Every structure is written in structure tokens, then in C-alpha cells.
Amino acid sequence: MTSRRRFGFTRIITLGVGLGLAGGCAHTHATPPPPAAVPPTKPERERAVETGLPISSTSHGILQDGAELRIQRRLQEKGFLNGDQTNGQLDPRTREALRKFQKHEGLPPTGLPSYETVRHLHLDLDSIFQTVSHPRERPSSSSS
Amino acid sequence: MLEAEWTEVEVKGRKEGEAVVSAIKLVQPKIRILHAAPPPEDAAAAQKKKEQPAQASGVVDLNELLHKITPLDVDHIDILDGQIAFVDTSRQERPELWLHDLQLSVENLTDRVRLTEGRPVLLTASATLARSGAFSLLITADPFEKGLTFSGRAAIVGLETAELYRFIEPATKMQAPEGTIDLFVEFDCRNGQLTGGVKPVLKNVKVRPDDKGFLSALKAWATDLAIKVFSDRVRDRNAVATVIPIKGTLTGPDVELWPAIFGVLRNAFVEGLTSGYAYLPPKTGQAPPAPGAQPSPSESHSTSPPAAP
Numbered sequence: 001m002t003s004r005r006r007f008g009f010t011r012i013i014t015l016g017v018g019l020g021l022a023g024g025c026a027h028t029h030a031t032p033p034p035p036a037a038v039p040p041t042k043p044e045r046e047r048a049v050e051t052g053l054p055i056s057s058t059s060h061g062i063l064q065d066g067a068e069l070r071i072q073r074r075l076q077e078k079g080f081l082n083g084d085q086t087n088g089q090l091d092p093r094t095r096e097a098l099r100k101f102q103k104h105e106g107l108p109p110t111g112l113p114s115y116e117t118v119r120h121l122h123l124d125l126d127s128i129f130q131t132v133s134h135p136r137e138r139p140s141s142s143s144s
Numbered sequence: 145m146l147e148a149e150w151t152e153v154e155v156k157g158r159k160e161g162e163a164v165v166s167a168i169k170l171v172q173p174k175i176r177i178l179h180a181a182p183p184p185e186d187a188a189a190a191q192k193k194k195e196q197p198a199q200a201s202g203v204v205d206l207n208e209l210l211h212k213i214t215p216l217d218v219d220h221i222d223i224l225d226g227q228i229a230f231v232d233t234s235r236q237e238r239p240e241l242w243l244h245d246l247q248l249s250v251e252n253l254t255d256r257v258r259l260t261e262g263r264p265v266l267l268t269a270s271a272t273l274a275r276s277g278a279f280s281l282l283i284t285a286d287p288f289e290k291g292l293t294f295s296g297r298a299a300i301v302g303l304e305t306a307e308l309y310r311f312i313e314p315a316t317k318m319q320a321p322e323g324t325i326d327l328f329v330e331f332d333c334r335n336g337q338l339t340g341g342v343k344p345v346l347k348n349v350k351v352r353p354d355d356k357g358f359l360s361a362l363k364a365w366a367t368d369l370a371i372k373v374f375s376d377r378v379r380d381r382n383a384v385a386t387v388i389p390i391k392g393t394l395t396g397p398d399v400e401l402w403p404a405i406f407g408v409l410r411n412a413f414v415e416g417l418t419s420g421y422a423y424l425p426p427k428t429g430q431a432p433p434a435p436g437a438q439p440s441p442s443e444s445h446s447t448s449p450p451a452a453p
Contacts, residue, residue, distance in 0.1 A: 062282060062295060099270075107222070107249070108222050108223060108224055108247040108248055108249045108268075110248065110249060110270040111270055112268040112270065112280060112282055113268070114251060114266060114268045115252065115263065116220075116249065116251065125263070129266070
């Protein structure tokens with residue numbers, strides 16, 4: 001089922017608030033809290049912080065190992081990246097290629113892999129993003 | 145206070161099991177966050193209250209905003225070509241710091257989709273800070289954990305320090321220095337326990353005698369006093385070439401996920417920026433500056449090339 005509405009005029013909303021950008025995205029639900037969804041921090045990152053080595057700034061702990069290379073190869077297959085630019089890193093050239101692909105697909109051109117971007121690349125989400133540590137049962141009922 | 149306007153909004157409904165959730169796409173939204181910074185003496189007093197538990201200050205209720213667009217639960221938000229202005233309303237000049245060319249995607253906001261797919265909320269974004277800083281952000285979060293649980297990486301690359309001075313200058317009458325700064329931040333928060341690091345990389349920055357005042361002014365305005373992030377300022381350490389660990393505890397009944405995340409981000413960037421300035425490497429043959437020491441006028445510094453964003 002799909003419904004679609006489009007507003008072609010300017011809307012202005014003013015909210016009285018204090019500091020803070022976004023407060024209400026986290027809906028309140030009766031569903032019991034699931035296991036930790038954010039994967040454990042990688043030991044390399046811990047060591048990097050402790051020893052002062054450069055930090056990755058992008059994807060450690062969020063993407064699967066080898067995810068960047070899979071994305072690069074798919075971008076290469078689709079003609080958005082040259083073959084000699086597949087180095088397994090989310091470098092500026094890869095981000096620019098991702099940005100072009102996202103624009104082509106009508107997605108926000110962030111240059112970063114979103115779930116939707118990965119779906120549009122026809123890649124398996126599990127091969128790109130880290131998931132929960134333990135399989136989670138679907139709740140019998142949930143409120144939203 | 146938050147003001148938002150946009151030229152176009154598209155709402156799509158999608159059936160998830162027995163429920164219908166929606167995806168919202170905002171085209172060219174302009175958001176203005178009006179912020180009255182506390183005067184310096186109030187900020188200093190607030191800093192002394194570090195023993196108090198962290199509390200998120202008044203927050204925007206995004207649900208309220210989103211429900212003005214659609215009554216459905218929102219699972220996905222896209223922003224195309226957005227702008228966010230942080231306006232300091234405490235000054236007559238109302239200086240603004242802009243984040244423009246904002247491209248943003250937030251996915252899996254509803255629990256049903258997330259539980260089905262076993263995935264956390266994912267936020268990806270890119271933008272330009274002021275006129276020069278390339279900003280990128282990648283965050284995963286679990287809004288349904290008992291304690292705050294999120295992980296993120298962010299970077300600002302090539303931000304001209306003069307841009308920040310322009311923001312502060314109306315009140316301080318300071319001169320804008322030359323140079324650029326890159327900041328790389330990563331953080332993990334598990335059940336309210338925050339760890340992470342900030343890496344500032346300053347290039348060709350010229351330090352002026354009034355920089356201490358600049359840093360105080362910046363910190364007074366930009367730091368979220370409700371969110372405590374502690375760095376380990378180590379004397380004689382070259383903070384520019386290393387990672388400054390950050391840590392903190394984000395607990396309490398009033399602490400909410402998204403305000404906490406953005407508070408951590410804001411504080412981490414300010415901490416990285418001020419630490420980078422405070423511990424600029426000395427010129428050859430000189431000792432590193434002691435904390436609080438005034439640097440020599442117009443010293444020029446350059447650090448190693450930045451990490452890839």
C-alpha cells in the first residue's frame with residue numbers, strides 16, 4: 001500500500017525550544033529493549049585512541065569488514081568508479097562516486113552508504129552493515 | 145527556538161506488517177536554530193557544576209514537527225539541499241553560523257522495521273560548514289536500549305579558522321587568523337557510558353595574542369553545558385598530532401537520545417578545536433605551551449597531512 005502526498009508550497013513551522021536539535025525521533029514504545037544494536041567497538045579503534053594513532057573518521061564499527069571494497073566494485077560495475085580506484089577505503093574518490101550514484105538514483109547525495117543506497121546498489125545489507133550481536137525475535141505485538 | 149520552512153515535502157506511506165509507516169523527503173528546507181548563549185560569567189558558573197548529573201536542556205520535539213506533516217509514524221527522513229543556521233540571539237548583531245548544502249538521510253526510525261531487519265537507526269549526512277568546511281556524519285543509534293546507545297563518526301575538513309572568527313568577531317572585535325582546521329571525531333556510547341576521541345589537525349594557523357579570548361567566546365557559545373564531555377588535557381602533549389580521548393556519562397531521566405548525540409558532537413568539536421589551539425606544537429627548539437599560557441603573537445604552525453575523510 002502506498003500513499004503519496006506532495007506539497008509544492010512553502011511551509012513554515014516555529015517551535016519554542018531551548019538547546020538541542022532533535023528530540024522526538026525516539027518514539028516511546030512498550031517493546032522490551034533488544035540486545036545492543038550498535039556493534040562492539042573494534043580493538044583497533046581502542047588502540048588508536050590510546051596510542052594516538054590517526055582515527056579512521058568514517059566507518060569502523062559501523063560497516064562490515066570489506067564493505068568499502070564491495071561498494072567500490074559495485075560502483076565500478078555501474079560505471080561510477082574507475083577500476084584502479086578500488087582500494088577498499090571510503091576515500092574522497094569513492095565518496096564522490098557514491099554521491100554521483102545517489103544523485104542518479106534520487107537519493108540524498110551524502111557520499112556515505114545509507115541502507116537505501118546499498119539497496120539501490122543491489123548489495124546485501126548484511127554484507128555491508130554490521131548488525132545486532134544476537135538474532136532478535138520479532139515481537140508478537142508492538143505499538144508505534 | 146527553532147524555525148523551519150521548505151519549498152517541497154513529499155510523503156510516502158509504506159505498509160509494514162499491519163501498520164503503515166511513512167517516509168518524508170524535505171527539499172531545500174531552511175532551519176534556523178535560535179540560541180541565546182549564556183554570558184561568560186554564567187558559563188563559568190555552569191562549568192563549576194560539573195558534579196551535577198548530565199541533563200539535556202530543552203529540546204525540539206521532532207515528533208510534533210513531523211506530525212504536522214503526516215499523522216503516520218515516520219520511518220525515514222531525507223533532506224535534500226538543506227540549510228541550517230545557528231543564530232546567536234543574545235547579541236544585537238545576531239551572528240549566524242551556516243551549515244548549507246545539507247544532504248541527510250535517517251533510516252529505520254520505527255521499531256517495527258528495525259526489528260524486522262535487525263538494524264539500528266542509521267543517520268548519514270554531508271554538508272558545508274560556513275563557506276569552507278566539508279562536514280560528514282555517520283551515526284548508528286538504538287533508541288530502545290535502556291541506556292543511551294549510539295556510535296558515530298564525524299569529520300570537518302578544510303574549515304578556515306577565519307570563518308569562526310567572523311562568527312565571534314561582532315562581540316569580541318578580534319582579528320581573524322589564517323589557516324585551516326580539520327577535525328575528526330568518533331564516539332561510542334553504551335548504556336550511557338561515552339568513550340571516543342577527537343583529532344584536530346591545524347594547518348598554517350597563525351596564533352594571535354587574543355586567541356585565548358576567542359576560544360573562551362567560542363566555548364561559551366558553542367558548548368552544550370547540559371552534556372559533559374571530558375577530555376584528558378595532558379600538559380606538554382602535542383594535541384595536534386594525536387587523538388584527544390573523550391569520555392562521559394550520559395544518564396538520567398531527562399537525557400534523550402538525539403539531543404545527547406548532538407550535544408556530544410558539538411562538545412567534541414569544540415573540545416577538539418580548543419585543544420588544537422591550546423596545544424599547538426612549538427616552533428623548533430621551543431617547549432610546548434603550558435595550559436593557559438599565552439602563545440607568541442602570530443606564530444605559524446603546520447601539522448602533518450590530514451587523515452582521509
